[in-house]
Amino acid sequence: MKFVLPAALALLAAMPAAAQQAPAPAAAPQTPPKLLVVISVDxxxxxxxxxYRGQFSQGFARLLSGAVFPSGYQSHAATETCPGxxxxxxxxRPARTGIIANDWTDFSAPREDKTVYCAEDESVPGSTSSNYTVSDKHLKVPTLGEWMKLADPGSRVVSVAGKDRAAVMMGGHKVDELWWWGGKGFVSYAGRVEPAMVTRVNASVTERIxxxxxxxxxxxxxxARSRAVPVTPTFSVGDGRFARAAGDVKAFRTSPEFDEAILALGAGLATDMKLGQGPHTDLLILGASATDYVGHGLGTEGSEMCLQLQALDQTIGKLFAVLDRTGIDYAVALTADHGGHDLPERNRDHAAPTAARVDPALSAKALGAEIATKLQIAGPTLVGSTAGDVYFAPKLTKVQRAAVxxxxxxRYSAHPQVQAVLTRAQIAATSAPKGPPETWTLLERARQSYDPARSGDLVVALKPRVTPIASPGAGYVATHGSFWDYDRRVPILFWRKGMTGFEQPLSVETVDIAPTLAALIGVKVPVPIDGRCLDLDSGAGSTCK
Structure with a gap:
């Protein structure tokens, strides 16, 4: 596949392979970089x-020459896109950001739909959790871009992602440009003036689709990874090659083409706005979302993910080549919002016989109905899904709530697929965790995803390798969101021209990224945080001073 969007993607597509390699070694930089580039690969x-790290030769290869933390942690329990x-x-962590999940239940929401999406304004008349107005109102804390603007109002923040929640949660409350994929093109908040680059990219994407x-x-x-794996009697995954019919927007989104469009828009805005070329330090945020769509729809171990990651490696390399051409001094951080788990049908073929799909009887609706029958309570008793936050129906009396x-x-504890069921009181009483995140108890992990105004009355943890998708179908065969390390562990990579690289295999956390970058540009952290600065100097010096 060769994906070239005329004009808008010329910045990426025209770069020769040789230009994508890391610049020649230089002396260790003594001054702060003029541009921070933060990439999240969903x-x-x-x-x-x-x-795949041994297969990378372009963008990821450059990052591997910097500071490599292969065992970063999204250390909380609700390992979903928005919290991550x-x-x-x-x-x-999410307990303080307020973003406990992609969505939660709020029985006081001013509408019939009591599900609240993490990046919406539910007070907008006529909105629902699936047809919403994008908003940053639920994010309770400032972000790096806001710290930078507080220290220097001239700093500019640009956030571009394939998902609204990625762009909003990383960009924060004060952004100069904020754009996400709206289904047919890149969109933003109502009333925002569309830059010429966004117009060109949207026109080119429409032409390409x-x-x-x-x-x-x-x-x-x-x-070697291409093998069809039956998921249902009529549907299989694992041997796809991203062939796409004309006009198929969904297939475009679930392909390497999508990430190239996202990064091209980011590169185009950075070039047009001359980010990093003025007297102030700027921030470019990029949320590459295609890996997540591929993982959910096709799994993580087939030809599809292989092609996706190899293409993403080249696309990131082209992004770096565009930035290299400007001559600016920039630093890069790359990580992910969460991990992922392959579909159980292929896991069982790959020496994981305990991998399974969740029992439909564990859904809050099904289990709640059984409880209602036994306790002779009319109507629903539980609200939620098959794992994570479960809420008691608001109509229950105090006595009924205790019985439910x-x-x-x-019932949850007796089920063979359930590892633990934790109560609101247990979680709230749990102290802040100490020590490496891989050693935290389930309660400590849950505590870092807990907000008393938004979290459930119960939190259900499924056993390892139990996929919370009872009935898979096209576009949804595998997922994430568990307490387990395959969903919590992500890479964290830093690179800057002239730095001496190193690898630290011990665990760190994604909350360490913001203070690390703030220290690199000499910006003081203005609020209490959970993270710490990671020293990116491989020797006796420190970048955290």
């Missing part, structure tokens, strides 16, 4: 990164 688990992105540039896409060519490494809680705990 669903890039540490396991996936380890599997809220940690990356805030320095705090209108064309059919031939299958990508399999490299030998990807060919006891029965729910009994």
């Amino acid at each position: 669903q890039l688990s540490a396991d996936l990164f380890a599997e 992105h809220s940690t990356i540039l805030s320095g705090v 209108a064309e059919a896409q031939e299958p990508m060519e399999l490299t030998p490494f990807c060919r 809680q006891a029965e729910a705990i009994r």
Whole structure:
């Protein structure tokens, strides 16, 4: 597959391969960089990164020459997109960002739909959690971009992502340009003036989607991973090559084409706005979302993910080449909002016989109905899904709530697919964790995803390798969100021209990224945070002074 968007992507597509390599070594920089580039690759688990790092030759290869932390942690329990992105540039975990999940239940919401999406304004008349107005109102803390603007109002912040929640949670409350994929093109808050680059990219994307896409060519490494795995009697994944019919927007989104459009828009805005070329330090935030769509829809271990990551490596390399041409001094941080777990059907073929899909009887609706029948309570008793936050129905009396809680705990605890069921009181009483995040208890992990105004009355943890998708289908065969390290561990990489690289295999956290970058540019952290500065000097010196 060769994906070239005329004009808008010329900045990326025209760069020769040789220009994508890391610049020649230089003396260690003595002054702060003029541009920070933060890239989040949605669903890039540490396991996936380890599997493919030997195949990278372009963008990831450059990052691997810098400071490499292969065992970064999204250390909380609710390892979903919105909570994960809220940690990356805030320095705090979801318990303090307020972003406990992609959505939660708020029985006081001013509408019939009581589900609240993490990046919406539910007070907008006529809105629902699936048809919403994007907002940053639920993010309770400032982000790195806001710290920078507080220290220097001339600093500019640009946030571009494939998902609104990624752009909003990393960009924060004060952005100069904020754009995300709206289904047919890149969009922003109502009333924002559309820059010429956004107009050009949208026109080019529309033109590209209108064309059919031939299958990508399999490299030998990807060919070895190409095998059809039946998911249902009529549906299989694992041997796809991203062939796409003309006009298929969904297939465009679930392909390497999507990430190239996202990074091209970011590169284009950075070039047009001359980010890093003025007297102030600027911030460019990029949320590459295609890996997540591929992981959910096609799994993590087939030809599709292989082609996706190899293409992303080249796209990131082209982004760096564009920035190199400007001659600016820039620093890069790359991480992910969460990890991911492959589909159980293929896991079982790959020596993981305990991998399974969740029992439909564990859904809050099904289990709540059984409880209602036993306790002779009319109507629903539990609200939620099959794992994570579960809420008691608001109509229950105090006595009924106690009876429902006891029965729910009994039933969840007795189920062979449930590791633990934690109560609101247990979680709230848990102290802040100490020590490396891989050693935290389930309660400590849950505490870092807990907000008393938004979290459930119970939190259900499924056992390892139990996928919370009872009935898979096209576009949704695998997922993430668990307490377990395959969803919590992500790579964290830093690079800057002239730095001496090193690798630290011990665990760090994504909340460490913001203070690390702040120290690099001499910006004081203005609020209490959970993270710490990571020293990027490989010797006796320190970048955290």
